[in-house]
Amino acid sequence: xxxxxxxxxxxxxxxxxxxxxRRRARDEKRDAVLRTAVQLFLEQGYHRATLNEVAxxxxxxxxxxxxxFRGKDEILFECWALGQERAExxxxxIDAGGGSGLSKLRKLIEGYALVMASDFGASLVRxxxxxxxxxxxxxxxxxxxxxxxxxxNYVSEGVMDGSIKPCDVKLTAxxxxxxxxxxxxxxxxxxxxxxxxxxxxxxxxxxxxxxKRQAARKATKKKA
Amino acid sequence: xxxxxxxxxxxxxxxxxxxxxRRRARDEKRDAVLRTAVQLFLEQGYHRATLNEVAxxxxxxxxxxxxxFRGKDEILFECWALGQERAExxxxxIDAGGGSGLSKLRKLIEGYALVMASDFGASLVRxxxxxxxxxxxxxxxxxxxxxxxxxxNYVSEGVMDGSIKPCDVKLTAxxxxxxxxxxxxxxxxxxxxxxxxxxxxxxxxxxxxxxKRQAARKATKKKA
Numbered sequence: 248x249x250x251x252x253x254x255x256x257x258x259x260x261x262x263x264x265x266x267x268x269r270r271r272a273r274d275e276k277r278d279a280v281l282r283t284a285v286q287l288f289l290e291q292g293y294h295r296a297t298l299n300e301v302a303x304x305x306x307x308x309x310x311x312x313x314x315x316f317r318g319k320d321e322i323l324f325e326c327w328a329l330g331q332e333r334a335e336x337x338x339x340x341i342d343a344g345g346g347s348g349l350s351k352l353r354k355l356i357e358g359y360a361l362v363m364a365s366d367f368g369a370s371l372v373r374x375x376x377x378x379x380x381x382x383x384x385x386x387x388x389x390x391x392x393x394x395x396x397x398x399x400n401y402v403s404e405g406v407m408d409g410s411i412k413p414c415d416v417k418l419t420a421x422x423x424x425x426x427x428x429x430x431x432x433x434x435x436x437x438x439x440x441x442x443x444x445x446x447x448x449x450x451x452x453x454x455x456x457x458x459k460r461q462a463a464r465k466a467t468k469k470k471a
Numbered sequence: 472x473x474x475x476x477x478x479x480x481x482x483x484x485x486x487x488x489x490x491x492x493r494r495r496a497r498d499e500k501r502d503a504v505l506r507t508a509v510q511l512f513l514e515q516g517y518h519r520a521t522l523n524e525v526a527x528x529x530x531x532x533x534x535x536x537x538x539x540f541r542g543k544d545e546i547l548f549e550c551w552a553l554g555q556e557r558a559e560x561x562x563x564x565i566d567a568g569g570g571s572g573l574s575k576l577r578k579l580i581e582g583y584a585l586v587m588a589s590d591f592g593a594s595l596v597r598x599x600x601x602x603x604x605x606x607x608x609x610x611x612x613x614x615x616x617x618x619x620x621x622x623x624n625y626v627s628e629g630v631m632d633g634s635i636k637p638c639d640v641k642l643t644a645x646x647x648x649x650x651x652x653x654x655x656x657x658x659x660x661x662x663x664x665x666x667x668x669x670x671x672x673x674x675x676x677x678x679x680x681x682x683k684r685q686a687a688r689k690a691t692k693k694k695a
Contacts, residue, residue: 292599294518375516418664418672425653426646433645440642448642456680 277315279305285326285366293323293374323374324383329367331390334359338397348405349458352423355401357450359394359427364442369431398424402457411457423453501539503529509550509590517547517598547598548607553591555614558583562621572629573682576647579625581674583618583651588666593655622648629681636683647677 283304287296298319302309316322337358341351362368371394376387398420405411426449434442507528511520522543526533540546561582565575586592595618600611622644629635650673658666 292601295601377516377519414676415672418669419676421653421657422650422673422676425651425656426649428653429645429649432649445642448639449646452638452643452646452680454680456676456678 280312280315281325284322285370289366289369289373293378320379324379326367326370327387330362330370333362333368334394347408347410348401349410349454352401352405353450353454355397356423356427356453357446360430360446360449361442363427363430364434364445372428372431395424410459412459426453504536504539505549508546509594513590513593513597517602544603548603550591550594551611554586554594557586557592558618571632571634572625573634573678576625576629577674577678579621580647580651580677581670584654584670584673585666587651587654588658588669596652596655619648634683635681650677
């Protein structure tokens with residue numbers, strides 16, 4: 248049998264290791280606070296959930312929470328920021344790749360559906376920005392606008408490159424974002440469909456009426 | 472000029488009239504409280520809004536509010552109930568009429584979009600059922616299920632009668648309801664599009680990919 252201690256992390260020669268590993272441990276604890284808090288906020292609503300209960304679930308004291316966060320609204324903001332980051336990573340990846348407006352839109356629908364099916368992602372739509380400190384409210388609202396803008400951009404690109412039928416770009420984007428945001432309200436990890444299955448079905452379904460060459464493609468399929 | 476007092480309500484011989492008119496006046500005041508409260512709740516969020524501010528906006532005292540409602544959560548419930556009633560009236564009317572599943576679905580999309588664009592309608596999606604008294608939470612959740620069920624029923628009827636393409640009925644309904652619920656978050660009465668215009672565009676757009684004979688109809692149009 249392999250000796251599991253063979254990696255001997257404590258024998259690493261770097262003088263930074265102790266600090267690094269303390270920092271990592273701290274990050275892990277901080278993450279654990281956020282994961283527990285977001286679940287509680289989603290279950291009970293932000294206003295009903297208490298930091299006492301967050302601490303209890305983590306088997307720590309409430310004052311210990313203040314080693315990681317200044318208060319409840321900072322925890323809320325951090326949960327929101329993790330969801331926002333996932334959405335923006337997805338947009339950045341799509342922007343870096345190529346493809347038609349329609350294919351970018353489909354990728355964003357799929358990616359954003361997965362974000363919405365996660366706890367931190369659901370933070371983006373289940374909590375009220377007004378519960379954040381004023382500076383963070385602005386950050387949250389600007390983030391929300393960037394996501395909406397990405398949907399509008401891809402729809403608009405699609406109309407320009409001919410992959411999407413002419414349509415009211417803003418309303419089309421609102422309709423799609425609304426369908427996806429709703430996932431953050433109804434999705435349950437133990438439900439009949441996995442997040443991935445939902446993401447893929449939504450990506451096909453929400454663009455089914457938009458795609459320009461759909462009728463032609465269907466006709467070709469029938470002939471074959 | 473017509474004498475506007477010609478109706479002389481006080482000279483009505485019915486002994487119930489004084490009571491009736493008192494009741495009407497009371498109903499009107501109660502309605503005014505609800506209209507003011509729902510606006511404030513939507514503007515500031517339910518938890519931040521105070522009954523003091525509701526009373527101030529109405530130029531009455533906070534204790535005077537208790538002539539009409541037992542407390543803040545009862546006001547919230549009544550706002551919710553007015554939105555729910557509008558949605559259920561719309562469903563009842565569609566159920567009473569005939570038509571294909573697709574045409575029923577289009578009517579419901581249009582009707583529910585209008586509900587979402589109203590203050591009381593937005594109550595259905597902007598507030599948290601957990602803020603209601605326990606008995607009212609159950610009523611609100613059952614009401615929400617009835618609305619979701621109506622969308623599923625019409626989609627399912629449409630698949631059965633051939634007006635809607637075969638699809639995952641539940642996901643399709645969720646996607647549509649999500650788009651519409653989102654209206655309750657973004658709609659502004661002073662925005663570029665009227666509620667009616669949005670309702671009609673959503674009704675067409677959200678069923679565009681679902682309609683079974685769409686491709687055939689388009690082909691016919693092109694020939695003509």
